[in-house]
Amino acid sequence: MKRNGQVLLTVERITKQFGGVVAVNDVSFDVNKGEILAVIGPNGAGKTTLFNIVTGILAPSSGTVRFSGTDITGKKPYQIAQLGMTRTFQNLEVFTNMSVIENVMTGAHRNMKTSFLQAGLRVPSVKKEEKAVEEKAMRCLEKVGIAHLAYERAETLPYGNQRLLEIARAIAAEPALILLDEPMAGLNDEESRRLVEVILQLRKEGLTFVFVEHDMETVMAISDHIVVLDNGVKIGEGTPEEIYRNKAVVAAYLGEEETVC
Amino acid sequence: MHERRLGTWLFALGILLFPLIVHSNYLLSILIMIGFYSLVCNGLTMLMGYAGQISLGHAAFYGIGAYTTAYLSATHGWSPWLSIIAGAIISAFIAFIVGIPTFKLKGHYLALATLGFGVIVYTCFKEFTSITGGMNGFFGIPSIKLFAWEFSNDARFYYLIWIVVFLSLLFSQNIIHSRVGRALRSIEGSEAASDAVGIDIMRYKLQVFVYSAICASIAGSLYAHYVTFINPQAFDAMLSIYFLIMVITGGASSIWGAVIGSSVFVLLSELLKEVVPLVFSNAGGEFEIVFFGVLLVVMLIYMPNGLTAAWKKITGKWRTSTTLSPAAKGGGGR
């Protein structure tokens, strides 16, 4: 099970209880720099809850999360994001009150400097920064392939494009790690293929991904490492081949869901 | 030149020329009232329309501005300029302190907390009679002087207030089209997502709340120096709700909504005062309140984004805040 590489994210013995429900139960794993790690598991397995704990939206009942060597357990979500971890949401959280490109420009917030007073007085640096960020946002939109929609209202975009928009917004922050919660849900084949390309390309540029996905074909094709959750418990971990051969995993999950090609 | 700048400068020109064309003190006094309210609504639009945070207590800051400047300039002989600034600082400080626990709240709870804050401050105006004069009111607030120039007549005061309004509108507009403006709007769009891109939501809520408090405070101070007599009744919960009506009528989708909402409100109340007694000879203020109540309900049900949004819908334009956008370049967006 030993993988080579530098650890970026460590999830250590995380447990989360909601009243009587144990949504995540003593889960540990590492994410290495530059890798694509998939978290899979049936509905209600605790994948989204795990993401919410890692990004600081939920506090774990016990356990720790470390990111780039710092303990981020108990930190606020925006603080964690400022350290270089962004995410997308399973149930889309696009800024519907903005245009597409403004959504992406908002994503770049953490690398900008303008303060309230500077913005109000529009000091010269603001103008420069605005121009730069708009160009950067445009490049992010080009990467995901929806640059032609830049000046549309975000809420008018079809579902699939809103997913791509969330990804563009996440990469605009120039993070080290991106968490994608079911990025392919609602995408057509063409869009899914495009998204896979985007992810692989960004990984080449040095980004690390953790993603939740139900589409096994994609998971097996692009992930370097897979973590399997069932009922909050980690029931397996390994490379796609190892997971494919893992009896417990196949019984608990793959057997009753889709067959692997 | 960008279209939005063009609008701003045309607006400035209109304001500049108005008193030269129209020589009516009555109309000037109405425009001065619109000026006070526009200044309050400018800040409130940033808070409510852009950051999506309701306040039912802004009359408190309007009042704090008014009483601070009254007390310091009339009782202690400060220069009105200094006392206005002191009022703004006090308001900012109170907004900051009150804002920290308040903006942990959302929706209904936020509305209740700001309402409660407004009532508490109002009660203080009423009860701390040694400073405020209580229900008898505060008399003899001096007018503002700039060297030998005294802002004592309507025409002079008109320029004073509208210069301030204009500057504050510019400031707000600059905010909107920037990193800070996007951060504010992202809070209304989705707090989860703004968190996820590293926006410190609390910090921006506080900043915009403090800004809106400063705007209201300065407006209240100027109002005090204009009317020279104030009384707690001028700053009750009703006024907070009138501010709300103005912001909603104008619409929060544009900074011009503040001016439009204030104008519609003031002009309608003047109109009602003129017209209603002609129709019902013994009618009093009840029609005004019924009318604004109905206006509020109808607006929110049928035109929830206000007049400016309705106008944009009609003309096919909508807000976008980037420099490269086709709409901003005058090419017409979608």
Added chain:
Amino acid sequence: MEVFSQFIQLFFSGLTIGSIYALIAIGFVVTYNVTGVLNFAQGEFAMLGALTAISLSGAGLSLWAAISLAIAIVVLIGALFEKTAIYPARHSSAATLIIITIGVSFVFRGLAIFIWGTQPQSLRPFTSNHPITIFQAVLLPQNLWAIAISLVGVFSMGYFFNKTYIGKAVSACVVNQFAARLMGIHPEKMSLIAISISAGLGALAGIVIAPISGASYNMGMMLGMKAFVAAVIGGLTNAPAAVVGAFLLGILESFAEGFWSAGLKDAISFALLLMMLFVKPNGLFAKATGKRV
């Protein structure tokens, strides 16, 4: 003994005003639970109830007939209010709905000035108002009426929501709108029922207080806001807790007024509101929940 009798006196007037707050607060909680609307017009129902009852009894109706008819009229007004202002906007945001109810409260107040003028009016006490002396404190029978009627109101509401079919249907909507719909209950209808009932409770509150402190077009706003404070103490979603909150608030106000300053009484209530919101926003008895993503 002097202090003790004052204590009793203040305690009873606290209970009296508390019972008024309680009736209105139940209305809030019921409306809020079923429709998600924080109804700022709730206090106006008290005003409408009181003034209508005064007019009807002035027109020669017997007191009890006037009271019943006034309540019925206000229930109808409540239903009309739901149909014209709440129902069409039911999908709007919390803030929008609040502001709509504020607009409606304006309308009610304006109409009240139009019909009844601005002069305070009074209703005659329900029974002869010979003071009763208990522990040297002088109590008026109307105070006892107020307390008794509101207790009856509170308990009959408890019965209604837990024992009757319609009441249970309304409660079901509170627990889970979706499940209620699956079981053939229409949340829309329940919203109408809930608001009408709340209007009736408000009217009753106004009628009960009218012989004690009079009635005027602007009595609703403060009553409504105080009932808010009571409801928040209880956590906005818990009717019995709101009733407890209402009595606590009434007693606190009464003592603040008696021992300190009548003018600052409102500030004290709202300071309590802020404290509750800041420290225990979900009421004295609840735990926090957040939005799921």
